[in-house]
Amino acid sequence: MAKRIDVSDLNIYYGSFLAVQDVTVSIEPRSVTALIGPSGCGKSTFLRSINRMHEVLPGARVEGKVIMDGQDLYGPGVDPVDVRRQIGMVFQRPNPFPTMSIYDNVAAGLRLNNKKISKSDLDGLVERSLRGANLWTEVKDRLGRPASGLSGGQQQRLCIARAIAVEPDVLLMDEPASALDPISTLAIEDLMTELKERFTIVIVTHNMQQAARVSEQTGFFNIAGAGQPGRLIEFNPTEKIFSNPDQKATEDYISGRFG
Numbered sequence: 001m002a003k004r005i006d007v008s009d010l011n012i013y014y015g016s017f018l019a020v021q022d023v024t025v026s027i028e029p030r031s032v033t034a035l036i037g038p039s040g041c042g043k044s045t046f047l048r049s050i051n052r053m054h055e056v057l058p059g060a061r062v063e064g065k066v067i068m069d070g071q072d073l074y075g076p077g078v079d080p081v082d083v084r085r086q087i088g089m090v091f092q093r094p095n096p097f098p099t100m101s102i103y104d105n106v107a108a109g110l111r112l113n114n115k116k117i118s119k120s121d122l123d124g125l126v127e128r129s130l131r132g133a134n135l136w137t138e139v140k141d142r143l144g145r146p147a148s149g150l151s152g153g154q155q156q157r158l159c160i161a162r163a164i165a166v167e168p169d170v171l172l173m174d175e176p177a178s179a180l181d182p183i184s185t186l187a188i189e190d191l192m193t194e195l196k197e198r199f200t201i202v203i204v205t206h207n208m209q210q211a212a213r214v215s216e217q218t219g220f221f222n223i224a225g226a227g228q229p230g231r232l233i234e235f236n237p238t239e240k241i242f243s244n245p246d247q248k249a250t251e252d253y254i255s256g257r258f259g
């Protein structure tokens with residue numbers, strides 16, 4: 001079930017380095033939110049802080065709040081593993097378990113969550129997830145083959161199938177189409193449009209047309225200079241960002257004048 005995310009006063013550190021400063025933003029359920037901005041401004045860092053993946057690095061920490069439907073994800077007693085189950089992530093480079101079969105890649109998380117799941121239930125969920133990721137017809141006759149035998153675009157859709165198999169509430173996607181050809185890119189965009197009926201989706205992209213095509217809201221991150229923290233400069237409906245942004249820096253960025 002899609003949930004809303006409310007981030008307030010978030011600072012994100014790598015050791016003593018403040019990488020992202022003072023982000024306050026609300027992410028609406030059942031919609032796609034796009035994050036854009038120049039390289040190094042902290043988009044990936046921000047994304048990883050939403051599902052508590054950031055803190056797996058030694059010395060990495062956050063200050064501030066990330067609230068999902070009223071629950072503070074950084075509150076006492078909250079299990080980060082639980083948070084990561086509820087908030088799935090798809091990375092820029094597809095990262096299937098290469099020697100594992102296509103089937104097992106999708107089933108892995110389901111087995112972990114439910115040790116007693118029956119073979120027939122698992123079969124059903126694996127099929128549903130692969131259909132959801134628009135991959136089923138391409139792989140249904142080779143589910144037992146290793147995932148490494150798939151094309152890059154297929155592997156990315158496999159990772160999406162793996163992420164949606166456990167029915168997360170929120171799906172974070174870090175440049176999911178950056179390594180893909182235009183056809184696979186459009187397939188992934190179509191897929192996002194379908195998935196937003198059920199999930200809250202946040203996508204990082206360097207592709208302005210893609211942000212304009214798929215998202216309802218867009219956030220522009222920027223950085224004042226090397227060593228400075230990234231900041232969320234503007235957050236507005238996508239249509240406004242691309243036609244009449246509030247900030248000059250946003251306009252300069254989207255019209256390609258820098259970044």
Ligand SMILES: Nc1ncnc2c1ncn2[C@@H]1O[C@H](COP(=O)(O)OP(=O)(O)OP(=O)(O)O)[C@@H](O)[C@H]1O
Pocket residue numbers: 014017019037038039040041042043044045046057230
């Ligand atoms: N593991 C890390 N340890 C220390 N600093 C890091 C680490 N990962 C990222 N950073 C720094 O944090 C800042 C933000 O990086 P981040 O990867 O979030 O940027 P980004 O906006 O995703 O860039 P890109 O568009 O190139 O992917 C950068 O200054 C980067 O060097």
Ligand SMILES: [Mg+2]
Pocket residue numbers: 043044045174
């Ligand atoms: Mg990044």
